[in-house]
Amino acid sequence: MRPQSASFDNCCNTAVRRAARQLGQLYDDVIESSGLRSTQGTLMAVVSNAGAATASELAEWLVMDLSALGHTLKPLIRDGFLRSTPDPRDRRARRITLTAKGTKKLEQIHADWLIAQRALLATFGEPEAFALVKALDRISDPAFADKFRSTVQKLREQPQRKSG
Amino acid sequence: MRPQSASFDNCCNTAVRRAARQLGQLYDDVIESSGLRSTQGTLMAVVSNAGAATASELAEWLVMDLSALGHTLKPLIRDGFLRSTPDPRDRRARRITLTAKGTKKLEQIHADWLIAQRALLATFGEPEAFALVKALDRISDPAFADKFRSTVQKLREQPQRKSG
DNA sequence: ACAAAATAGTGGCATATGCCAGTAAATGGA
DNA sequence: TCCATTTACTGGCATATGCCACTATTTTGT
DSSP states (O other): OOSSOGGGTTOHHHHHHHHHHHHHHHHHHHTGGGTSOHHHHHHHHHHHHHSSEEHHHHHHHHTOOHHHHHHHHHHHHHTTSEEEEEETTEEEEEEEEEOHHHHHHHHHHHHHHHHHHHHHHHHHOHHHHHHHHHHHHHHHSHHHHHHHHHHHHHHHHSOSOOOO | OOSSOGGGTTOHHHHHHHHHHHHHHHHHHHTGGGTSOHHHHHHHHHHHHHSSEEHHHHHHHHTOOHHHHHHHHHHHHHTTSEEEEEETTEEEEEEEEEOHHHHHHHHHHHHHHHHHHHHHHHHHOHHHHHHHHHHHHHHHSHHHHHHHHHHHHHHHHSOSOOOO
16 A cells, blocks of 8 residues: 555644554553553643643643543543642632642653653654654644644635746 | 653653644644544545555554554444445455545545645645654654564663663 | 623533454464 | 464444533623
8 A cells, every 4th residue: 555645645634643543552552551541641741740730721731622631531530640629719620630649650650651762762763753742842832723724714715826 | 831741851652642633623624614524534545545455454554453443434434435345355354445425525625635735834844744744654664663662672671771 | 790701611422542352254284 | 174373353341532512600891
């Protein structure tokens, strides 16, 4: 099979999803002994880093739908790794924090993650890996989304204008 | 919030998943009028390109679990875009093909996808976009997965060896 | 102060994706 | 030929993720 239909060549969306599946499988295997998935590890790391953020804040950083985040938080709360406590100053909001159990689990995951990180740098190349993360972060930037959307808008208003 | 916990800095897995969500939302919006998601568009494009591949072959190219692929094929078959016919030469296998309806739908999606592709190249930069796809394709290559796994193995056998 | 609008979450439904167990068929020896 | 193994798929269960509708609060405009 050719790498991809000529008509849909170089589709960044296709490529990024496929790579996400590949990396997900590789990282899941590495942290397998923790009993958690790499997606859950990421979520706990972000929660830990944020300290006591609201679901909205976490969703924004993760570029994730708020309700989707709520769904993914559920098993982690159910299993005692995370806690969701009402914010006394805004009774609509809840603050997401790590429990003691969650903190310990995150440390365990971190040890395994280090292996994965070293393996990635060694097999993909350090500068290449850093450049890749940088490019991906640029795509995840809300400013990129804004620019993309307004460009789509413009392209739709004046269809394929002949150059020259 | 800092870009990410210092301890989990430059996690390629986290970055690629986040970018996948972002691009997914952007591309889904662009092809929204088709009634399909960009993941489904990708799947149909791959099926079209493959001609009459088995689920196993499609799953391999997509770096996707076979049963996961089976699940995602279901709604497209149910809605008449794809067809799954038994292979007479190997009665375990089934050949996945586009229906006439699916072919027409894919053409419609392609027109929208072209807009998204032009917008991506314009906002992210052409050389940067091509380089990104190339890097992602390298990660999706089975050879990369093999190298990664064997490196993990080695790192586990001889933990952080002091250099020098 | 009050009503309209914005914000924060939750629950339901649908697709996306993975693992495991089970079925069916083909393949590879002895 | 016959059985063990491998291959192709299917179904069940769980998480991942998004959209929409709904509830509860807070904020805003007058």
